Amino acid sequence: MKVEFYKHNIDEVDIKEVVDTLHSTFLSTGPKTRLFEEKFARYLGLPHVVGVTSCTAGLFLALKTIGLEPGDEVITSPMTFIATPNAILHAGGKPVFVDVEKKTGNINVELIEKAITPKTRVIIPVHLYGQMCDMRAIRKIADKYRLKIIEDCAHCIEGVRDQIRPGQLSDAAVFSFYATKNLTCGEGGAIAVHDMELAERLKVLRLHGMNKSAADRYTSKYQHWDMVELGYKFNMFDLQAALIVDQLERVETYRKRREEICRRYEEAFSNIAGLAYPIVLPHSDSARHLFTIWVSPLKRDFILAALQERGVGVAVNFRAVHLLKYYRETFGFREGDFPEAERIGNSTISIPLYCRLTDEEISHVVRSVVDVVR
Numbered sequence: 001m002k003v004e005f006y007k008h009n010i011d012e013v014d015i016k017e018v019v020d021t022l023h024s025t026f027l028s029t030g031p032k033t034r035l036f037e038e039k040f041a042r043y044l045g046l047p048h049v050v051g052v053t054s055c056t057a058g059l060f061l062a063l064k065t066i067g068l069e070p071g072d073e074v075i076t077s078p079m080t081f082i083a084t085p086n087a088i089l090h091a092g093g094k095p096v097f098v099d100v101e102k103k104t105g106n107i108n109v110e111l112i113e114k115a116i117t118p119k120t121r122v123i124i125p126v127h128l129y130g131q132m133c134d135m136r137a138i139r140k141i142a143d144k145y146r147l148k149i150i151e152d153c154a155h156c157i158e159g160v161r162d163q164i165r166p167g168q169l170s171d172a173a174v175f176s177f178y179a180t181k182n183l184t185c186g187e188g189g190a191i192a193v194h195d196m197e198l199a200e201r202l203k204v205l206r207l208h209g210m211n212k213s214a215a216d217r218y219t220s221k222y223q224h225w226d227m228v229e230l231g232y233k234f235n236m237f238d239l240q241a242a243l244i245v246d247q248l249e250r251v252e253t254y255r256k257r258r259e260e261i262c263r264r265y266e267e268a269f270s271n272i273a274g275l276a277y278p279i280v281l282p283h284s285d286s287a288r289h290l291f292t293i294w295v296s297p298l299k300r301d302f303i304l305a306a307l308q309e310r311g312v313g314v315a316v317n318f319r320a321v322h323l324l325k326y327y328r329e330t331f332g333f334r335e336g337d338f339p340e341a342e343r344i345g346n347s348t349i350s351i352p353l354y355c356r357l358t359d360e361e362i363s364h365v366v367r368s369v370v371d372v373v374r
């Protein structure tokens, strides 16, 4: 039996939406993008959403609006995808890592204040695997030191913690619609913000710094546009938006199914020696983006290989970022700098988690994991 690591949820409705868009006038940023932005804002309960080409681009743009000076520091987690610290570097900042909590893999809020210096400008919490960080506590710290918060919500569209949802307590929340994320159009992203002026600035920055979009320029009479600042080319376009706009209606149904699958995994793995997994805290509903198991670091790569031999698709999310070659060499990070992130990075294996998993496939994954770990 072969169980793919991931299968997307794109169905005939989504494909029809794309075909309709192909038959329409606008292929680039136009009415479908606007419709998606409106619907996503409504889903999140936030006033403004700006569609972009990726979460990486969104993090970069959100950081750009803050205007980092050389040497400005941005606090984030070393237990994330490289996109997070890479965006910080591209925006001219210096990533400052803070170690993570043992139980969840999310940034350890108790360690944040110690990492703050006069150069600190922003905190980027990453809601790892779909479980939200403690946003109330992070907001308190940010207010005390006058810092901005940009949430990396690549894993977390649907999460809720202490009644707080993504984007509610931050200055900007950035989402990913990459091929394996909970909502996907292959590549894509969005930035959700409270502030209208910030939303307008992000729209200008995502498209060269132009003060009118193509849709504005051509839908009525031609209007001259101006370039008001040096922008980028990160605008979401209508084919992306078409693919994703109807998936929003199904996001809760999908989350429920992933929750069911996770509960099955948790039950099956709860009493196996040498096998652990991150916990979902009380008062927290995880978006359940990834299910990862934690095994002995000495056996991790053996177990990775053995699961693949049994036809179980696997991934590693993530090896601690500070120990990757570039970060080691550029910043001099070493083993032992962030022990909890390293422990997770050396012991984690992600197993299949998506709605199209069948019950037989789930059973095969469970059986394989339990056999191989034993």
Ligand SMILES: *Cc1c(COP(=O)(O)O)cnc(C)c1O
Residues within 6 Å of the ligand: 053, 054, 055, 056, 057, 080, 081, 083, 084, 126, 152, 154, 155, 175, 176, 177, 178, 188, 189
């Ligand atoms: C996938 C991912 C990103 C980047 O998303 P893209 O849309 O591919 O740019 C950022 N952060 C985390 C935690 C991710 O998993």
